[in-house]
Amino acid sequence: MDTDSFFDEQRDQSATKSRIVAKYLPTWAKVIIPSAKKWNSKIAYADLFCGRGRYKNGQASTPLLVLEKAIAEPDMCEMLVTIFNDKNPKYTQALRENINSLPGINKLKNRPIVLNMEFGQRIVSELEKNKITLYPTFYFIDPFGYKGLSISLIASFLKGWGCECLIFFNYNRINMDFEKPAAFAEYMNSLFGTERANDLRQKIQNLSADERESTIMDAICEALKEVGGSHVQEFAFKKKNSTRTSHYLVFVSKHQKGLSIMKDIMAKESSIFEQGVPSYEYSPDPIQLSLFSLLAPPLDDLENMLLDDFAGQTLTMLEIYEQHHVDKPYLEKNYKEALRQLEKQGKITVNPPANQRPKRKGEITFADKVQVTFPSHKPK
Known part of the structure; x- marks a missing residue:
């Protein structure tokens, strides 16, 4: 030009x-x-x-x-x-x-x-x-x-x-x-x-x-x-x-x-x-176009990665995000949503649990300091 x-x-x-x-x-x-x-x-x-x-x-x-x-x-x-x-x-x-x-x-x-x-x-x-x-x-x-x-x-x-x-x-x-x-x-x-x-x-x-x-x-x-x-x-x-x-x-x-x-x-x-x-x-x-058109749903992939990468560990939400997001497309809000879904499915333990956390716009919050414990072995 x-x-x-x-x-x-x-x-x-x-x-x-x-x-x-x-x-x-x-x-x-x-x-x-x-x-x-x-x-x-x-x-x-x-x-x-x-x-x-x-x-x-x-x-x-x-x-x-x-x-x-x-x-x-x-x-x-x-x-x-x-x-x-x-x-x-x-x-x-x-x-x-x-x-x-x-x-x-x-x-x-x-x-x-x-x-x-x-x-x-x-x-x-x-x-x-x-x-x-x-x-x-x-x-x-x-x-x-x-x-x-x-x-x-x-x-x-x-x-x-x-x-x-x-x-x-x-x-x-x-x-x-x-x-x-x-x-x-x-x-x-x-x-x-x-x-x-x-x-x-x-x-x-x-x-x-x-x-x-x-x-x-x-x-x-x-x-x-x-x-x-x-x-x-x-x-x-x-x-x-x-x-x-x-x-x-x-x-x-x-x-x-x-x-x-x-x-x-x-x-x-x-x-x-x-x-x-x-x-x-x-x-x-x-x-x-879509980056994801030929790939598995990206949030589903994130859930699986978190279970594999943090197996047996207990971390806060913020620690999970800061340690994991580099060189990946995910935003902080994507991590919170993935963790919410894993909690709903009973695949992780969260402290405090969902019934003790406030809601915002009808959705249960997942604050930075919320602690997440991942199982030692990936749940089926």
Whole structure:
């Protein structure tokens, strides 16, 4: 897509991305700020492919949505440092003008920094110059392709305390470029690491489209975990009139709390739910797709997993959720529902039992501190 025409009108995919970023940043800030205050530190947001800030029809894009959230929060007004970068000078000039005209912008103690640089290693030096690397930082990386996006760069963004990344991968282009001449090998090697990229080239031969997609995305997530992102969550964007994937948002965190918050936000943007479990997919035609279409009902699977994984143990509901949800699609409310069903079936012992717990909206509650005892052997 021509990058100039991209900002003519906001597409649903872009609106979904922007909502996810704008919802996550203030929630992340509320978690980080108490510790940042103790260390007398600021917090930061870095958008490294920022664009113009507005579409031609006047709709705000991610930079302005983020600044509006910051303006509305007193602590963020005081502590947040924002840095926006784009290599297109027309975009950065437009963004500066849009920022200057944003109502309440003068409430921010730290004036937004706007850079006009090619994405690459130099951007790290510029972040260091502006002291961004000293602060807990949420990075949004949304390139039009993937040139310049390397695992070593992402590693440098993740190394500080409280640092997290949300990265938009053009899966369609990455997938196609595996078949292109050797000139593209350098980009793939930078993105995956040379050893992993060579391994992928062998693995994906003769795979089906779905198997190939799963293999490539597993490799991306493995690479991110190796460079410090212990908690990774994907969100897929499907093509119009197709079940094929065009892009992925990949969230990278070092703490399960950040993962839990992002899963809740991404869940609300999902096009498909099965038994209340989100697909973590956006589709213009959701009736055509379902992550679960060929699988067993996901909540039933969760019940069986809990009986197997916690056999003979006694834990609180919150302990069960925090120990189990990483790398799985389930939300906290899914765990509560699965445990309610297991309790009804007499397959677990719960303290206090259902008849001693309050109801909310006609449903028996399952509070975080409720204790669950699993049998040593899975009930039949």
